[in-house]
Amino acid sequence: MSSKRVIRTEHAPTPVASFSQGVAKGGLLQVAGQVGFDPATGAPVGPGLTEQVEQTLRNVGAVLSEGGASWGDLVMMRVYLTDTAHFAELNEAYNAWFAKELPDGDVPARTTVYVGLPAGLLVEIDALAVTD
Amino acid sequence: MSSKRVIRTEHAPTPVASFSQGVAKGGLLQVAGQVGFDPATGAPVGPGLTEQVEQTLRNVGAVLSEGGASWGDLVMMRVYLTDTAHFAELNEAYNAWFAKELPDGDVPARTTVYVGLPAGLLVEIDALAVTD
Amino acid sequence: MSSKRVIRTEHAPTPVASFSQGVAKGGLLQVAGQVGFDPATGAPVGPGLTEQVEQTLRNVGAVLSEGGASWGDLVMMRVYLTDTAHFAELNEAYNAWFAKELPDGDVPARTTVYVGLPAGLLVEIDALAVTD
Incomplete structure (x- = not known):
């Protein structure tokens, strides 16, 4: 039985319900859906999409980092x-x-779909990494 | 090559197309999207969201259990x-x-988005577990 | 640390942004969201749903194949x-x-939800395979 590690970091937003920012188990690291909340304030950055995307990716990166993973593991x-x-x-x-994080171009796969999100949020991203 | 095991249980709803309730392979157990159907009747419980969420989670749990996994593996x-x-x-x-299934608080990651679902359904949940 | 392999094949559509058609790492092969683009022309097939579903599945299959995986690994x-x-x-x-690809009925799990997609696209499918 592989051991499970729940990721907790103050550098990504605090979950608003009973879920973890990320979970590592058996060589996988699953990052929960992140949005453009600034973890320091708990409020969304913005109002623009670009700012929200960048904050969301920073939050994904904070969970990866706390879990011992890097962008290349995604x-x-x-x-x-x-x-x-x-x-x-x-x-x-x-x-x-x-381009900055993975200049070799070996980027993760991606799916993009259009859904509803809570008011004020323009983007949500979750991520799956394999660490070993 | 890891062996694949297709999960089949009468304690979760019968799939309405060519997909499995769950598949275990290489230490992963993927649970198909579950909804608030009562497996005994094939009809949705409800009409409230809470009842549908609870039935959906019971269905997820039935597939986990049949696959030899527990809530802590999610x-x-x-x-x-x-x-x-x-x-x-x-x-x-x-x-x-x-709170009941994982009182230690080591809960899975989660993403929540708002989509369309077939008439009468208010929630769908799928789940990924790592068993070894 | 498991090695990562980015899948690149001319038999599936060229990604329109910085993502890979698929990524293999640590025994997983993740196929990016595929749509009904004909890789030879870059344009959507159609206009019907059936044609788009079949082209989408061909594209999924091309990434699986290039990654050394088969339908049974999904x-x-x-x-x-x-x-x-x-x-x-x-x-x-x-x-x-x-029925054609997996006549034994050991089909993958599935989740189906209803979202927005770019104009002209009726279906998108992504896929997770375990190869070892």
Whole structure:
């Protein structure tokens, strides 16, 4: 039986219900859906999409880091937007992020779909990493 | 090559198309999206969200159990609601469930998004467990 | 540390942003969200749902194949539709596909939800396989 490690870090937003920021077990690290909350204030950054995407990715990175994983360990990113008109702006911020974090281009897979999110939130991202 | 085991249990609803209730392979157990169908009748419980959430979690638990996994093996829950106004009621039922099943607080990660579901269904949940 | 392999194949559509068609790491193969684009033309097939589902599944299969995996290695399919009225037609095409690829009936788990997709697209599917 593999041991489970629940990730807890003050550098990502505190969960608002009974879920963990991330869970590592058996070589997987699953990052919970992150949004553009600033962990220091608990409030959303913004109001723009680019700022929310960048904060969301910072939050994903904080959970990865606390779990001992890096951007290169990611196999999947699930991106939830609220409006198909936001796709180009998402990609601009997302591509710039990965150009910096993974300049070799060995980026994770991704699915992007358009859903409803709580008022004020324009993006949510969760992530799956394989660490060993 | 790891061997695959398809989970089949009468304690969760019968799939309505060519998919399995769950699949175990290589130490992962993936539970298919469950909804608030009572496996005994095939009809949705309800009409309230709380009843549907509880039935959905019972169905997730039946697949976990048949696959030899427990709530503590879960790394991720994906929760699909149809209305952002349901978030508080979801959390009340969800938190109570995990307070009972995982009193140590080492709960799985979670993503919650708002989508369309077939008429009468208010919630769908799928789950990923790591068993070894 | 497990080594990561990014899947690249001309038999599935070229990603439109910084993500990979698939990533293999530590015995997992994650296939990015595929849609009904013909990789030869970059344009959507269609206009019907059935044609899009079949092209989407061909694209999933191309990534699996390039990653050394087969339909039998799949543990999960995530299906995103845009309209609950499409469920029956999806299942007809999906069931026929798996009747051919996995006649033993040991099919992957599945979650189906209804979301927004870019104009012209009726279905998106991503997939998780375990190869060892």
